[in-house]
Amino acid sequence: MPSTDGVKKNNGFDYSTYKGYDENGELPAKRVKGNKKIILNAFVMFTPNHLNFGLWRHPEHSDYARNFAKMKPWQDLAKKLEAAKFHAVFVADHLGIYDIYKGGKDFEALEKKVQFPCHDPLFLVPTMASVTEHLNFGITVSTTYTPPFTLARQFSTLDHLTDGRVGWNIVTSNSDSAAHNFNLENQVAHDDRYKLADEYMDVVYKLWESSWGEGAVKKGLKTDTFDTSKINYIDHEGEHFKVKGPAVTLPSLQRTPVLFQAGMSSAGRSFAAKHAETVFVSAPSPQLVRQTVDALRAAAGDRQIFVVCTLLVIVKETQEEAERYYKELNAAGDKEGALVFCSQMFGADLTAFPPDLDLREGDNPQVARGVDLWASQTDTKDELWNVERVANEYTLSGRGGLALGDAESAADVIEDWVEIGDVDGFNLSHAAFPGTYDDIIKYLIPELQARGRFHKDYPEGEDTFRELLYDTPGDPYLRPNHYGHSFKA
Template structure:
């Protein structure tokens, strides 16, 4: 692909999870895969250093609070295949990774359904202090019924109702992060003995439908105050939520046409919310299998595929779609699916077709998602992959790619060795990092929320904050 004199920069995130074989079922068995070391802190610190060496924007750590027990109405298959269980907490990883890096960002997934916003606000502020402003929060509303049951509920709220709760959850957090402490509240005056001026710390007096939080934030202002807000919902309700809150949006689609449509909807919604079309970076899910040549990359892909678990893929897809895929024969075509889980996942899968235009069967779904999950897989040498990435960006208007792995850290090491040098030779990939916070690195507008962002309306002095 011929680049222009000023090619658009491509951005990368690494997509991981504190478990084995995150999106690629069965690949934990591959001799090159280290995901079984997820319990070892050195796995995470080594990975952080590797990604910073490749100038990745950050590592995006997914999470679920529950097991994938939709398939067969049991978590037996999930346990047997290691499908995102066992799974550990993502937040506890960040301090260690931050201690061995200077620039890498950290996108942490945490839900709005089962933790009160008051203690969560303090945990994120703590990390923003310790990382010097490199924390982002991926806001999820939850989709696994098992999580709801284990938190004392009979099932998830309906899809849109979960977003209504999340709207108020964010309101509480913005009030705490943006509207409680003034920037100069901490005076640390040794002579007078005054550490904090009480007149500059304000209770938020929030009394809403779902939450009552009358008091002050427990943490003094961090570098960013509010973390960078990430969001991955691509349903109509999810896009509306993203348009009001997100500074980075993760999307996924099986075809370039569907991806372009989703990206356009996100950018249109940002404008409708009074923000710039490019106020949020948009990353699309992709798994890259690469090597020195196209032939070596294809052989590597075939090798990986021989370890993949189609059963594990169906377990994950059942959870993502909210539909028990064990109830159909493997050669039955996928039909329209009504989902109370990830609606965009169900819609994309239902629309998927084979090369002959026929609808995917259950077997097709298992085979196509056993490596890389819901995102497509790109296979080729460095130049071939660079061509493809630039083509996708040109056709869809994405900013970058949320790179899942087949094997870890090998998939990302291969991208750094074979793809990034090719992109850099074309002037299409950064050679280093901007200084400052994660927010500034992503958008170049400083450490704090921009004035037009929803959260900025809750700053001290705004009518939205009482105190």
């Protein structure tokens, strides 16, 4: 069990005032039974391997890995997820190659298929939307490398094509390898990326919410007509962007797509509190994720914010079968592939460190801080955290949570995360594609539905992503207390 030291005191907040703590400010060791219905998204990437390094060789994943660039595996997955009533598919992205490990000279990222090749996730939306009616799509696009006018046009177009089923995962991109593909020598500094992203949001809000006022499009019997007095130039001039407008797309069903964000730095958390409707978090235990959840909810104030956590579910008919299967998957994983990924994440080639060195004691402060954070979230922080340990920790679905067992025990873990961690749902990662989701659909979903934790059908009248998220049939727009709503014409 990961350590819970410091759960109450992190970031200066008094968490004892928040739901779920007892009179001493302590989290319960076991969940308190509740009835919150949860959000379930499939967490994927348009690449042979996402967070399951080496599993492209596994017989339950290899067919997808060979055919990931084709339409069929994605359309087949979309139909399965919709039949099981998943809320959405959440698609990650990366704009460069992982080239820090061994200097990238031998294209280890390609050899190991570490999120490479990686195709454009926007094109998955019409591919999957064409075979579904209710499944939603959260797509990752960077504010640092995509002009705001282009992004606003892309998402308005997708929102039209999907009848309002689109969300945007806002990222600022954090690798030099991506910067090198966009005419830069180095990535933009961390806090500067968020300053740029904050102005970026003003531009897209103006294009989505202000450029075409209500009533600008008049529906006729044979054709639409337009009230040009309600179509506006946005005339944005700021430190980073100058955009005249107006938007060249019709206002879509949601206008602004559902807004996701995942940055957990101080700047990222402030950005999420201002802009995000759903925040994506990751931690190895519900006790530890609660620190982040409480801080996010406090920063958002009265504004409702949804928190979804990454989780790997390995579920089979029996506990014993699930445990055997997990061991098989873990044995098939590629530790070196994990090191390719972690070297990029830490910004340092992990092969440069002696194999018996505890990385917390090395001379690279970024690596030392990162590994110290990992170790502090476990009950093994006093053990040796060397390069091998880092590889083992990250090989199968990264550093998120794990629900392992039969349907009942996996559902128990889900409820722990909901009641102790106060999360609203999960981005479910996979070990095998689509096998992990097949097992979740066969075993876990019926158990969650029997417990009243997951809906048995999509609610009537909640046809857009935002209506489903907020349970507001007939109202697909930003909430009145959202910052973006202030731009509404």
